[in-house]
Amino acid sequence: MERTVTGAAARAALPALGYATAYALAILVGRATRVEGSEVSLVWPAAAVAVLWGIHARGRSRRAAAAHWVALGTLTLAVSMATGAALDLSVWFVGVNVALAAVTTALLGYDGREIALRDPADLGRLVAALTCGTLVAAILATAFFAHQGHPELPETFALFAVRNGVTALAGVAVVLRLRAAQWRRPELSWARSLEIAGCVAVTTWVFGRVFWFNPGLPIAFAIMLPAIWVSLRFSTTTSTLFLAAAGTSIVWATLLDRGALEGIAPQEQALLAQGMVGCLAVVVLTLSLFRDSRNDLIGRLRHLALHDPLTGLANRTLLMERLEDALARSAPGTVGVILLDLDGFKLVNDAWGHGEGDLLLVEIAQRLQQTVRAGDTVARLGGDEFVVVCTRLRSADELRACADRIRAAVAEPYGDAADAPYDRITASIGAVVSERSCNARSLLSNADHAMYDVKRAIRNGTAPVTALAARSPR
Numbered sequence: 001m002e003r004t005v006t007g008a009a010a011r012a013a014l015p016a017l018g019y020a021t022a023y024a025l026a027i028l029v030g031r032a033t034r035v036e037g038s039e040v041s042l043v044w045p046a047a048a049v050a051v052l053w054g055i056h057a058r059g060r061s062r063r064a065a066a067a068h069w070v071a072l073g074t075l076t077l078a079v080s081m082a083t084g085a086a087l088d089l090s091v092w093f094v095g096v097n098v099a100l101a102a103v104t105t106a107l108l109g110y111d112g113r114e115i116a117l118r119d120p121a122d123l124g125r126l127v128a129a130l131t132c133g134t135l136v137a138a139i140l141a142t143a144f145f146a147h148q149g150h151p152e153l154p155e156t157f158a159l160f161a162v163r164n165g166v167t168a169l170a171g172v173a174v175v176l177r178l179r180a181a182q183w184r185r186p187e188l189s190w191a192r193s194l195e196i197a198g199c200v201a202v203t204t205w206v207f208g209r210v211f212w213f214n215p216g217l218p219i220a221f222a223i224m225l226p227a228i229w230v231s232l233r234f235s236t237t238t239s240t241l242f243l244a245a246a247g248t249s250i251v252w253a254t255l256l257d258r259g260a261l262e263g264i265a266p267q268e269q270a271l272l273a274q275g276m277v278g279c280l281a282v283v284v285l286t287l288s289l290f291r292d293s294r295n296d297l298i299g300r301l302r303h304l305a306l307h308d309p310l311t312g313l314a315n316r317t318l319l320m321e322r323l324e325d326a327l328a329r330s331a332p333g334t335v336g337v338i339l340l341d342l343d344g345f346k347l348v349n350d351a352w353g354h355g356e357g358d359l360l361l362v363e364i365a366q367r368l369q370q371t372v373r374a375g376d377t378v379a380r381l382g383g384d385e386f387v388v389v390c391t392r393l394r395s396a397d398e399l400r401a402c403a404d405r406i407r408a409a410v411a412e413p414y415g416d417a418a419d420a421p422y423d424r425i426t427a428s429i430g431a432v433v434s435e436r437s438c439n440a441r442s443l444l445s446n447a448d449h450a451m452y453d454v455k456r457a458i459r460n461g462t463a464p465v466t467a468l469a470a471r472s473p474r
Contacts, residue, residue: 019053020071024079031083033255042270043251046076047164048171050097051133054105055115055172073098092144096137100164104133117176119293123285126173134165155267162271166278170247173285177240195233202226203242207249211259220260220276223250227280231287239288247277308380310358311365319379319387323440326391335391335434336399339447340406340427341455342384348425360414360425367409372402387444396433403431428454 026046033042050072057068073094080090107129108115116122138161145156203226210220223246230242253259254273261269306318314322326335342364349357361384368378368386377389388406390399410427430450434443
């Protein structure tokens with residue numbers, strides 16, 4: 001028991017230790033970029049780490065969350081003082097950083113929703129929450145510098161707001177997207193490989209020309225060209241990695257006084273560079289997420305157009321597409337169609353209602369999917385008629401065996417009561433195998449004729465209820 005408790009405590013402490021380490025390093029990086037003779041840092045990656053730490057703390061118990069927030073404040077105080085900040089400034093920094101993280105986290109999770117970045121609405125919420133959090137933090141920071149008699153308060157406020165907001169937006173967005181990413185090896189064609197190579201070459205040349213080998217030319221707008229290319233043509237995960245690399249390149253070059261912003265005052269450089277990163281983040285994320293939302297919507301609409309809404313099976317349109325494709329790719333005699341119509345289904349609707357009838361149809365659909373082979377198509381034509389398309393048949397006997405399995409699956413009881421209509425559901429089945437002259441429509445028509453031959457035989461008392469009838473295509 002003690003080992004279990006100790007192990008659970010250790011697992012709970014690991015994330016806190018990771019966030020604490022990342023946060024301390026982020027503060028050190030930010031403090032290293034202070035303007036000479038000032039306590040104002042040009043970049044502040046700790047803003048992003050603080051918000052992510054707050055998001056993590058939000059999912060913990062009240063006691064654990066309180067411990068995380070105390071650790072955040074204590075670490076801010078300790079690292080600030082260790083890097084030369086006065087006690088009063090360090091204490092004020094605690095309030096600034098905790099306020100930014102707390103306000104942002106509270107607004108992101110105010111309605112109890114999961115904090116994620118999957119669509120443009122999530123991006124809008126993130127931008128709005130970070131805007132409020134950074135404005136509160138900037139007001140607190142500016143108030144301290146005003147108390148200290150610091151000149152140029154509007155510039156200080158703008159730098160704090162833009163610096164913290166952009167860093168937090170880029171950092172939090174990258175982490176949220178990468179956390180939800182599904183990593184898989186892409187299948188690349190020659191055309192796709194050439195496009196990737198071209199995109200990498202253009203991106204490298206543009207960013208190198210603008211920020212590393214630029215003799216002062218005002219061409220920073222050119223970075224939007226590869227940004228739009230990546231956002232519209234590559235996955236959101238790739239776009240997010242591009243954003244992280246591009247933002248790092250811009251800030252790094254600016255700190256080294258290179259590129260298009262060369263020779264400008266440090267605070268103005270920081271504002272312009274952070275503004276570029278912010279614009280880049282909004283453009284890349286907006287285009288990528290809107291594209292993903294559009295593709296998801298198209299996928300859902302296509303699914304609705306090609307599937308039965310009740311059972312989720314293929315509908316007539318998708319059935320005909322797959323049957324035509326199978327006939328075009330297969331030799332005669334290797335494609336079979338099984339058409340079944342339920343016997344006694346009307347009794348279920350009459351005795352139990354259409355709601356129970358719908359549940360029965362869903363159960364039939366599930367049984368059919370469990371009965372057929374992998375790669376076969378199960379479709380619902382409408383009402384109580386279902387179709388199974390079997391491909392890669394070795395003989396007509398294989399189709400007959402599949403029909404026998406379907407007949408047995410349909411005939412199994414559905415209800416607990418011995419006199420329930422569920423226990424008297426059977427199926428009339430017609431099956432045909434493709435021939436050289438048939439097409440999708442004629443094959444389905446002949447399966448339908450075969451099924452009705454069985455129904456007539458049943459009414460005449462000359463065939464069992466679920467006998468299989470085979471019929472050559474007409």
